[in-house]
Amino acid sequence: MGGLTLKLAFAGIRARRVQSLLSVLVVAAAAAAITIGLAMRSVADRPFERTFEATNGAHVTVESAAGVQALERVEQRPEVVATSGVLPMVWTAFDRDGKRYGLRLVGIGDEPPPVSTPLLVEGALPGTGEVALERSFARFHHLGPGSTLQTPGGLLRVSGTVVVALGNAYPQSQPGVGFARVPTLEAIAPDRATWTHAVALRIADPDAAGAFAAAAQGMQRGRGSSRTWLDFRGEATAPTQVVSVIVSIFGVLLLLSTGAVLATLVGGRVVAQAREIGTLKATGLTPGQVARVLVVEQVGLALLGLAVGAIAGQLLTPTFTWSAASLLNASQIPTFDPVRILIVAGIVLGAVALFALVPALHAARRTTAAALAGGVSGSARRSRLGGLAERLGLPVPAAVGTRGAFARRGRTILTVVALALTVSSAVATLGMEASLDVATDPGVAAPIPGLDTPRFDPVDDDAGEDAILRPVVYGLDALLLFVGLVNLLATLLLTTRERVRDLGVLGAVGMTPRQVTGSLVSEQALAAALAGLVGLPLGLLLFRGAVGLTGGSDEFAYPSWWSLALLVPGLVTLVALLAAPLARRAAAIPVADALRYE
Amino acid sequence: METTLTARGLARTYAGDGIEVLALRGVDLDVAESELVALMGPSGCGKSTLLHLLAGFDRPTAGSIALGDRRVEGLSEAEWAVLRRREIGFVFQFFNLVQTLTVAENVELPARLVGAPRREARRRREELLERLGVSARADALPSRLSGGQQQRVALARALVNRPRLLLADEPTGNLDSDTAREVVALLRGLGSEGQTVLLATHDPRVAASADRVLQLRDGLLVEETRLEGGDPAEAVVSSLLRLEV
Numbered sequence: 001m002g003g004l005t006l007k008l009a010f011a012g013i014r015a016r017r018v019q020s021l022l023s024v025l026v027v028a029a030a031a032a033a034i035t036i037g038l039a040m041r042s043v044a045d046r047p048f049e050r051t052f053e054a055t056n057g058a059h060v061t062v063e064s065a066a067g068v069q070a071l072e073r074v075e076q077r078p079e080v081v082a083t084s085g086v087l088p089m090v091w092t093a094f095d096r097d098g099k100r101y102g103l104r105l106v107g108i109g110d111e112p113p114p115v116s117t118p119l120l121v122e123g124a125l126p127g128t129g130e131v132a133l134e135r136s137f138a139r140f141h142h143l144g145p146g147s148t149l150q151t152p153g154g155l156l157r158v159s160g161t162v163v164v165a166l167g168n169a170y171p172q173s174q175p176g177v178g179f180a181r182v183p184t185l186e187a188i189a190p191d192r193a194t195w196t197h198a199v200a201l202r203i204a205d206p207d208a209a210g211a212f213a214a215a216a217q218g219m220q221r222g223r224g225s226s227r228t229w230l231d232f233r234g235e236a237t238a239p240t241q242v243v244s245v246i247v248s249i250f251g252v253l254l255l256l257s258t259g260a261v262l263a264t265l266v267g268g269r270v271v272a273q274a275r276e277i278g279t280l281k282a283t284g285l286t287p288g289q290v291a292r293v294l295v296v297e298q299v300g301l302a303l304l305g306l307a308v309g310a311i312a313g314q315l316l317t318p319t320f321t322w323s324a325a326s327l328l329n330a331s332q333i334p335t336f337d338p339v340r341i342l343i344v345a346g347i348v349l350g351a352v353a354l355f356a357l358v359p360a361l362h363a364a365r366r367t368t369a370a371a372l373a374g375g376v377s378g379s380a381r382r383s384r385l386g387g388l389a390e391r392l393g394l395p396v397p398a399a400v401g402t403r404g405a406f407a408r409r410g411r412t413i414l415t416v417v418a419l420a421l422t423v424s425s426a427v428a429t430l431g432m433e434a435s436l437d438v439a440t441d442p443g444v445a446a447p448i449p450g451l452d453t454p455r456f457d458p459v460d461d462d463a464g465e466d467a468i469l470r471p472v473v474y475g476l477d478a479l480l481l482f483v484g485l486v487n488l489l490a491t492l493l494l495t496t497r498e499r500v501r502d503l504g505v506l507g508a509v510g511m512t513p514r515q516v517t518g519s520l521v522s523e524q525a526l527a528a529a530l531a532g533l534v535g536l537p538l539g540l541l542l543f544r545g546a547v548g549l550t551g552g553s554d555e556f557a558y559p560s561w562w563s564l565a566l567l568v569p570g571l572v573t574l575v576a577l578l579a580a581p582l583a584r585r586a587a588a589i590p591v592a593d594a595l596r597y598e
Numbered sequence: 599m600e601t602t603l604t605a606r607g608l609a610r611t612y613a614g615d616g617i618e619v620l621a622l623r624g625v626d627l628d629v630a631e632s633e634l635v636a637l638m639g640p641s642g643c644g645k646s647t648l649l650h651l652l653a654g655f656d657r658p659t660a661g662s663i664a665l666g667d668r669r670v671e672g673l674s675e676a677e678w679a680v681l682r683r684r685e686i687g688f689v690f691q692f693f694n695l696v697q698t699l700t701v702a703e704n705v706e707l708p709a710r711l712v713g714a715p716r717r718e719a720r721r722r723r724e725e726l727l728e729r730l731g732v733s734a735r736a737d738a739l740p741s742r743l744s745g746g747q748q749q750r751v752a753l754a755r756a757l758v759n760r761p762r763l764l765l766a767d768e769p770t771g772n773l774d775s776d777t778a779r780e781v782v783a784l785l786r787g788l789g790s791e792g793q794t795v796l797l798a799t800h801d802p803r804v805a806a807s808a809d810r811v812l813q814l815r816d817g818l819l820v821e822e823t824r825l826e827g828g829d830p831a832e833a834v835v836s837s838l839l840r841l842e843v
Contacts, residue, residue: 396710400699407698407739505694508655509755510683510711512676588675591655595694 009297023301026265029486030258031309037254039317057165058116058200059209062216064224071199074216084113084200090189094149102175107182116200123160130159136169137176153188168235250476253425260418261487266355268494277363287364298356397515401522419531422484427539430559496582504594513587520583528575532568602794603629608661621647623817632789636808637798644817645798649765654678683711687756691768693748695740702736705754726754746777766797
């Protein structure tokens, strides 16, 4: 039976080439979206902790002007399990755009320090005369590998950018930090008496970091300061929480939307094959065998789509994750992650198999005669709501379309659910958009005497986090919109194809092609309106729930009432515009051909 | 008596996979007002094709069609649709009711399309369904009806605008003999109301109720039999059975 199942499944794919191609494209879009969605969730997942692990972060850092020996004594305490070694530091400044900003240079050797290791994001570690800048600092001032910094002690070339788990991002934390070789520090600040020193330590009991830091600070004779990993985590988490939630919500929305797309397409396609199911059963296949043929057909197409989508997702992922990681001041995630690909494959193939199996079993259990006679239309039901449209005095084509939408309940529910999720995504997106101002106004660090204090300018979108956050949000918006549009087109295409025979009947009783088009567009527009009404509160609930889960309720704003008010008519218009050309084509099929359409 | 329908040199060729199929090869046809004409012939002889061309469902490759004095073969899809809703009713072998509309809505649909007020459409529907014996099922969906009931609904839908021409493609093909007899009697009665009927059938008993029987073979009209009202029914059926073979 295995060979026969494959043969029949392949025959089904070959016989419905357009729908098969559509299935492959939709699955590919879903796989790509899920790949990106999972990657985004990974980036947003515990950003500080991931960076802390990746950089072998310090439980305690101590800075001191009391000399190297004072810090070495701290290093020798029994609680210490690893140390960066005592690192020299130079405080200097650089000029940019007519202003002078502070710069703290940390001296490193040939190898980066083993604790609180600066993790290279782009470029290279510094050679002599070069500096590797902390990423948020470099990003704020639009600096990157090859840029130069004019300091009072000479010119520094930027070799690369690095990530460290040291709390607040720039400019909340000032001055900006750079890592340079010790000879570079000597060139910039030849007088070693002006140098200070720091040490980053890992201790046996991280929970005791507070007590250890207090003791270490006491050992600096009033000329030192200390901070713990808990301080850093608190600083790093607060401003990135909103961003983290935004990215997480997008990840969830992408998963939900793609699930809806798969359900619509796969389920819809199986439901539409009722007549073929009847034929297979009449030929002698059991309901189980019929269901197997249909599932194998869908899974076969899904495998092809999965391959295409996984490659596309893999190529697109860094575009999204780079910006998101930068925003969250977190380390990057691996671009190629076999586990992630396996998860994507599991989700996609599992969803396709499930969404194919349930309607396939349902359809296969109908009597052979019912399947042969019924086709898609056999599922029509009477609806009081549909009758209401007639009583409201709608034009005849619109009333017929409305009746169709309510009578074909299974298909309409599938369409409405799929579109409602797209609407929910849009609502949540609008909420995030409204929350952007909150996310990008994280406050200002204390000014440094004699230096300019950079801060976010809410008017200048080209500065700081806003310049990164908006493209990330818009990129994710575009991705969601793309998934939503694929869903919309797949739904419209399938429903239009299913309706060709019915449209032929309408033509036969005297509806003009324009009226037939109007009827079908009305049906789709009504589904869109229902989806809007369901999706709007669902989106608000989703947004509110996601915000509540993260405990960040005070930092979020709801979408404006007018943007919500425009959403439903906007969706209805979009659906009508997309449905119209498809409906026109279907209505143009000669009545005789339409009546023969399977 | 006026001529309701005229066709001259009507031809339809289907092309596909490099092969041309001549479904109709030049049919000349005149059907007078109030006349009931039966079209007979073996499967594939072109009966359905001819009816589809006359209803505007399909376009002839050559030839002309006139409804009364009006040439109609060149009408656009929209013009044909308007003509159908006003002047041509069509009954299919497989009913082709709109599955998402109730029986009542199916029957009222053509009336509403010609702009009949809702009350008037309802009155006509109630009258027809009553006459055809399916008024009790007015609120049901077609899928809940038997084949005979669906065909009667389809007939009611085709007649609701009192078209001058009714085309019926095997209208009794899926009906039991009692229901078939009822449908034939109804079609027979339309002539007295000035309506013209052209029906395609395999059934000699159905054809026997016609005024004329046309034999179609390989896309051509090959024989015409005028049935006189005085002919004993069995003799007519026997002669038609001979023709059918």
